[in-house]
Amino acid sequence: MIECYKYFLEKMTDKVLEKQVRGLRERKDGAIEALVEQYTGPLMGAAFALGFSETDAEELVQETFAALLTSLDRFEMRSQLKTYIFGILYNKAGTLRGKQRREESLDPQEPAAQNRFDTMGMWTSPPKGPEDAALNDEIRDWIRRCSDNLSLAQRAALCLREVEGEETETICNVLKLSHTNLRVLLHRARNKMRECLEKNWK
């Protein structure tokens, strides 16, 4: 029964996507306006996540929309439009950033920066840093600065997961990663962020 429902939902989503893409291919004014209105916010957010200033982010987002519209013939609708458009943004950002010098090591055996656990898996050096989940300006500032230590892929993954709330499959499609790679990536990114915050917070 649930399968039946899911099937219809998928078919409807496909139809909606088809209609949207057709409107864009035909350069319908309303279609382009809707596209810009729908995705500018999330794309700007993603550009900020990737470390761009407001001005540069606007430029990047503009480029992304233009690239989307000119490459629509190549879009096969096997993924959602959002996945496709975020993929374009991420690739352009990578080109602009000269593909972060820090090589993204996806080797799962690579040890964490600090080993804080004993052989039984208990804390040898328990977590310091903020006690609770209350935000203030000091913490916001440190988190912004700490995010500069992350690679482009780590920033993109965190943005797609934490801010956009995207599914694993979508993120893997945008970043061209396997599920395992993504898991390792997010594990490292979150630990790096937390350790950086811990180190700097008073």
Add this chain to the structure above:
Amino acid sequence: MILERLMPSCREVTDRLAEGELKNLPWHARLLVRWHLSMCAHCARFARQLELIGKALRELWSHQPALERLKALKGRIMARLK
């Protein structure tokens, strides 16, 4: 006791939290993680800190475009397409 042997270690719990895929775990594993968190102050703190980071990133990395900027952006894109 059997329960002590089933209990995940702090390292395992923090690994699961940092991976962020608790909902993909089988229900019994998820239960054990939550149980550990209810009893271990260190790991509970770790969990709250990750929550804090998520909250902050959602604020830092969201953007509400102003109406005029959207119009201007659309204009520039249309011009580029000609």
